[in-house]
Amino acid sequence: MGSSIDIRLETLTGPRAGAAGSPRNGKAFFIETFGCQMNVHDSEKVAGVLLARGYQQVDQPDDADVVFFNTCSIREKAAQKVFSRLGKFRPGHAPEKVIGVLGCVAQQEGEEIFERAPWVSLVCGSASYRKLPDLLAQIEAGNRRVMGLDLDVDETFETELTRRDNPFRAYLTIIEGCDKACTYCVVPFTRGPERSRSSHAILEEVRQLVDFGYTEVQLLGQTVNSYRDPSPGRMTFAELLVAVAQVPGIRRVRFTTSHPRDFQPEIVQAIDAFPAICNHVHLPVQSGSTRVLAAMQRTYTREQYLEIIALIRGAKRPISITTDLIVGFPGETQADFEETLSLLDVAQFDGAFSFKFSPRPNTPAQHMEDSIPEEEKGRRLAVVQEKQRRIQLARHEALAGKTFEVLVDGRSSRADQWAGRTCCNRVLNFASPGANLLGQYVHVKVNRAGPNSLVGEHVT
Ligand code: SAH
Ligand code: SF4
């Protein structure tokens, strides 16, 4: 992160400043985050909880008394990465510190983490972060190993202070956990049952975010559109989108991840009616084969998914659609795989994250028969990715000559260009001499297209 962004952080988000008046107890913590946006946002809340208790946040583990890893367990590789990182803190390799494992690996592995890495002294899952100061106090009092793994919570994780890292886009979790039971997925185990935050509290926080200077918010949930308002207003998800978009000062409302099963047509109507609701839907399909979708327990068929795509494509505004795909699910035949390829042709996604199936502990798919060899999974992944790359390139090329409003949020890897995001969530890089455009909304005309980004020129 560049120094210019840090300056905005101090002035814009306030939360760092919010800790300034708190008593210092001299303890410094460092936190490294793996995984999805919900984890990124959880780390911001963890930082807030500790800052409010007088801890100091540092940017290097070497400067910290307490080092946290906020972990991801979605695929085996993600979980392995955490243990290799922990290896660096083995006694004798580094000065001794309190090492804490948070997040989905913590929740999933629990006490076993102490067996695999005995120098870890704290293990805490996402539903227990408010207890972190107490857990750290127990360590100071001489406890060697402390844990916070309760999942049977009926509250969401709301904090008095959140130390947001991104000065342009504020994440806001509106629904925690997941009640779906996709047979490959650890999330229902690692994040527990679905709990929605009240619309009242959400809107209150959005108003605060505007006071801090944010114009863009992103509502988060593993199945964000399964939101069920516990407050008397009983807002639907689409109504909540509209209410957030109407908060004075808010210019962009994003939301992720949508589940096809709960995708209401009202979401599309809301996007059409309110330009502040971003015209982008992330709608993971996972597979194009109804047979595989049933084995995954995704609760929709290929046809039902494509009906939703048609609904979204029928909107007045052009809405970009992105997705997630898993290849090599147990029993996926070549014919099933080809159905995924043909679905890509029909759906014409604007982006896709694709993964090789990874068997995960406690999930039903872990022991399913007809596993696909790694090599074949790799081949299918390459085929899917190449096909999608070509689709994206063609879709991007069709945007040449069009002008988009972007929120400038950094420099592109080519140092002479600014990088921004369109409302439809495309990355648009552009040259503009002189002024510092960071954090501004500017208009950019597209000149060139790549599969993952666009290049254009600043127009006034
Ligand atoms: N809640 C979201 C997905 C969260 S996980 C949804 O329902 O779509 C993000 C993505 O990781 C998933 O969409 C899926 O494509 C992938 N994924 C999850 N478990 C996986 C596994 N065991 N192996 C490979 N990919 C997996
Ligand atoms: Fe996992 Fe399915 Fe829940 Fe998504 S909907 S988090 S894939 S169980």
Ligand code: F3S
């Ligand atoms: Fe990973 Fe947990 Fe998110 S498993 S993807 S960090 S919910």
